[in-house]
Amino acid sequence: MNRALRLIRRRLLGAVPVLLIVVVGSFLLLEAAPGDAVDAYAVSFGGDAGMIAALREAWGLDGTPFARLTAYLWSLLHLDLGQSVAFSRPVLDVVLERLPNTLLLMGAATALSFALGSALGIVAGSRPGSFRDRFLSIGSLALYAVPGFWLGLVLVVIFTVQLRWLPLSGMETIASGKSGFGRALDIARHLVLPVASLGFLYLALYLRMMRAGMAEVWRMDFVLAGRARGLSRRRIVLRHVARNALLPLVTMLGLQSAGMLGGSVVIESLFAIPGLGRLAQEAVGARDTPLLIGIILVSAVLVIAVNLLVDIAYAALDPRVGAGEAQA
């Protein structure tokens, strides 16, 4: 357990400069955009020229760029991400309200793509060069080339317009009066198409990684040793080859989190899911730069958190990780 704690401490320390750079970058983008935080506030709550000037002074926005950066950092330290122009509410409140929906969508898409992708990868990699392998490899390459938003539209045409099996958009049926299990089922039905559109790209990615990883492991001596011991092919594939090929996929889970968060912008906009991604699109539409920057900051923290979790999981799965760090 000590090993995991050391890992967490080192990762958290490493995240500080990275976050600081993200914040400075966000500040530069805010400076480049027309208007400042006081303008955003005045749009929501009004105010005459005198009050605006007083606010600007109180918020430290009338000084040099450096003074403005310090004021910005200071307010971020107090978890104040500024005021949203479009919603007339604090940015953090709006963002945190939308976050759970995005986490649900991303969690489901990750689970689907990881489970199905690695399973199909095992099927393809268990007999390299076989027909099944060729079929899955080419299929995954084709899937890898399909943009998620277009796949979503095609699925809508098939399952909503033609077959009428699934709802078109939204997170749940509005004012359905459902609760408990019925509501969960309703949300699940609404999420089928978005999760598929977001997850299929990563399914292809995991399939290809798993297959490539297994092809590497097949050549290793312990596989030969397993054969020599007369183990069944099934046991060799699952317990020896697949198990060792699975580890790099766990790392990928963390690495792809930023990409998936970006992908959810388009998917959430397409399916009208009130999450972080759709909020980003709304912020762009309303020229609400403070909100957009707030979403970027929260996403960066989220990506760091996901990677930390993945690192801990990896350390738990692979005892070699971090074992030699006490000396280092």
Add this chain to the structure above:
Amino acid sequence: MSRLFLRSPEAVAGTIILALLVAMALAAPWLFPRDPLAIVGPAMLPPFQDWTLPLGTDRLGRDVLSGLFHGARTSLAVGLAAAATSIIVGVLVGTIAGFAGGWVDEVLMRITDAFQTVPGFLLALAFVSVAGPSLGVVVVAIALGAWTQPARITRAEVLSIRERDYVAGARVIGMHPAEIAFREVLPNALPPVLALSSVIVAAAVLTEAALSFLGLGDPNRVTWGGMIAEGRAVLRSAPFLSIVPGIALVLTVLGVYLLGEGAVEASAVKRGNA
């Protein structure tokens, strides 16, 4: 190399697809001299009805086939320009970080970390929304999220190359460090980045499509992403309008991947034989 290349069926398929696309992009202004955004006929004309408008028209009466051809221009131009920008920036940053070492390396790598922590698509969104949608801005916006991978790969490669004897030799004969970095080390660090270039181009084409799908492309250009978004409004009555430009997009990306896989395979075979 070229004969090896053509032996792989993937490479042949990729070459044919991309050759067709390049031909489409080059022929667009000659075959369809009119502005592809101009209204040329009745709205929502179904395909194969009028021989002057073989694929029909969209919701506003614009020629779909002309849009496809002109869209190929935008997709290829933006995809290639964004990929080239990110590879050049990435290779420069990676070479400087790996060769200089010390605090320069530390600072550059933390910046790279920061760019990898922020979702690239959100960054592109924010940049376009602040700088305004135009072709150049879209190229830079895509490159902002894509230069980190080539930077990391180049740095790793440079770290191993800078310990080699010929680099030590260049130092001994008094070459300037910058000259060693860019004339001796950089060219030798390129192959792994170039092997990845097809993935970078494909990702750039997809990001451009997603941006213009959200209405953040250059408003004066036809884009496939924009055409798909346009067709969405009439998805029930004319799904065709969204589906066809999407197929063009999938074929483009697939062509790029296939070409890349073929090239990597061919170079692997060549190295294996040598």
